[in-house]
Amino acid sequence: MTIKTTAKRISVGVAALALAGTAFVGSAHAGNVSAKASSDCPSGWFCVWAGDDYKGQMQKVEGNNADLSRFTVFVHARSGFNNGKSCDVNLYGGKNYTDFLGTMKRGDKGPGPGHEVKILANKWVNCR
Template sequence: MTINTTLRRIGIVIGSLAIASTAFTSTAHAEDASTKAASDCPKGWLCVWTGESYTGRMQKVEGNNADLSQYSVFANGYKSIYNNGKDCDFKAWLGKDYTGESGIIERGYKSTGPYAKKFLSNKWVNCT
């Protein structure tokens, strides 16, 4: 299956690395300010934006999170993403509690586009 096929199928960016068992404290944080660049995402976080080209409301995620559904940008979809993780890739699941289809968003990955993607739980994996 190609990456493009997988993207359409599960709605999140897929990498190619397996899950690791490192645990972190769960933290998701909503930014109220509008941002205009991927560089607005702090080191160590995964950030998503409601708009294309890193515009609109930014949502930051640090640590593992079993339920991101209270954050509308994850539940309803985002249009830009940047994994600015320090040492790890980001594994995202379509369902809460690490259920449903999943995929890896590799450290350093950036994307913006006309699509809306969503996920409801995450873990940081493949840590170096």
């Protein structure tokens, strides 16, 4: 599934997004920083921003996460970047890997201006 396809799903009421990460497995931790560009996302992480075009508050995670609801930026994400080193990422609109939104390939960015998405879980896949 492409970011364009995911953005279309969002526009018809699906409140989630698909973005990616790293080959890290197990419990993940999150960082929260103010960022102004997708290049601010560290290598090996999946990052989302509160604003369009990678502006505003940034939230980053590594590893699989069954519940991202405690991170405000994931609940109201407007930009995202899979800066993973070797994996794509499956994104889910529900906790515990439910409500599959799509897969974001390593290096992909999205969804685009004007689209708010809700990501409540992520799982790294297709690691090379």
